[in-house]
Amino acid sequence: xxxxxxxxxxxxxxxxxxxxxxxxxxxxxxxxxxxxxxxxxxxxxxxxxxxxxxxxxxxxxxxxxxxxxxxxxxxxxxxxxxxxxxxxxxxxxxx
Numbered sequence: 536x537x538x539x540x541x542x543x544x545x546x547x548x549x550x551x552x553x554x555x556x557x558x559x560x561x562x563x564x565x566x567x568x569x570x571x572x573x574x575x576x577x578x579x580x581x582x583x584x585x586x587x588x589x590x591x592x593x594x595x596x597x598x599x600x601x602x603x604x605x606x607x608x609x610x611x612x613x614x615x616x617x618x619x620x621x622x623x624x625x626x627x628x629x630x
Contacts, residue, residue, distance in 0.1 A: 537597030545590055548583045555584035 559580060565573035582588065591602040593609035601610035606622065617625045 537592065537599065539597075541599075542592060542597040545592055548588050548590075551581060551583040552586050552589060555580055559584055 559577070562573045562577040562580075566577055590599050591604070592599050593602060593612055594607050595612045595616075596609065598609040598611065602608075603610060603613055606613055608616070613622070616622050618627055620626065
């Protein structure tokens with residue numbers, strides 16, 4: 536299980552991204568057109584306003600690696616939940 540502080544930090548970053556998303560998109564568009572002031576304004580936004588700072592984490596235990604986008608959980612939790620039959624449409628195969 537991930538440290539609770541890391542999970543909370545990731546949630547804080549997600550909140551900041553949502554807060555500045557509209558302003559960031561507008562500044563990016565202006566910067567693309569060559570507006571130098573927009574580039575300066577963009578650099579003044581908080582670092583955590585950038586979507587690349589967000590880390591995909593398992594919703595169950597917060598594990599950052601082995602994340603499966605389709606289910607929103609890590610491979611470890613996926614295997615456990617699939618084995619218990621808790622994920623709809625997924626079952627363990629055998630041949």
